[in-house]
Amino acid sequence: MNSESDTPERWSEASVYPDMWADPDKDPRNSEGPGPEGELATFQDFLSGYRLTLRMKCEGLDPEQMARRSVPPSTMSLLGLVRHLAEVERDWRGWIPPGDPEPTLYGDADGDFEGAVAQQTLVDSAFADLAREQAATDAALLAWPDLGARVIRDETAVRELWVHRIEEYARHCGHADLLRECVDGRVGQ
Template sequence: MTEQPARWTEATVYPDMWADPDDDPRNSEGPSPDGELGSLQDYLTNYRLTLRMKCEGLDAEQLARRSVPPSTMSLLGLVRHLAEVERHWRTWLTEDEPLPKLYGKRDADFDGAVAEPAVVEASFRDLEREQAATDAALAGYADLGERVGKDGVAIRELLVHRIEEYARHCGHADLLRECVDGRVGQ
């Protein structure tokens, strides 16, 4: 029988938080963003930060650890998966053929999430690059109701779908991180 890690948090103010409010990069003082687009972008930014926070301080083995067997899901797999889907979402904007997959065949994003520092570094670079490319592609659309691509998807739908994808996977990241080293928090 394997020993489970003890639950812990770095927060001292609120014991159910990941970090104290003064140390949390997602906390912002002042007014909320103006308008629908600003609100959507703010939520996406915060979920992206949450994923990074859940991965911070772990080595390659911990990031690649499949914490909930028989699942192939790992924190590193989530990073790779989100890089892959960011790339795919750009396909929604055009009528062109889809871009080639970053990691090859189906599920290679999770299957290829191996405990090698070079793979970790490349995966985070891939995620940053694909996020920036999708953000840049979407910046050209001022009307959130504009329908684009082969399926006539509204820009708003794509933005909301991105938030949903990150939110869902940040929930997975909560559990995966807790299984790795016991760290808990929002």
């Protein structure tokens, strides 16, 4: 912490680039060789990278740090983001017929963020919820190999649902960078 305030000092585990999360040769998101072949493989690769980024931003934090709110009146926290993304995965899956959408995981409209309190059981269950919902939505979309198929309730193509999910994670990984830096000063990239 900075002695003049409660603001943490900025830091990084990277030694090559001091504004990066990790050195490029130690970053698990970096891979050798060419990128994936094909549209679906590209979507899956980007989504996997953002999912890993979110987990990395939460690593090493205790329940209080995970539940710490950013700036009032915002309800945003890292734990809230994990819960929100589990809810989003379930919600997007609900757009794929047949059947009715499943009930929300956390209740009211802002329940994913409002209910994000500093309890280890809540942190553990949020990550379990996220993993389960990710797997279920991945499986539901993989049942439609034609990415141009218009199977979504409002006649949206399957590819658009993949892109929406990538966009959702990308946006919230930006939030996670800022939230983590507020918690302990560790910078994102």
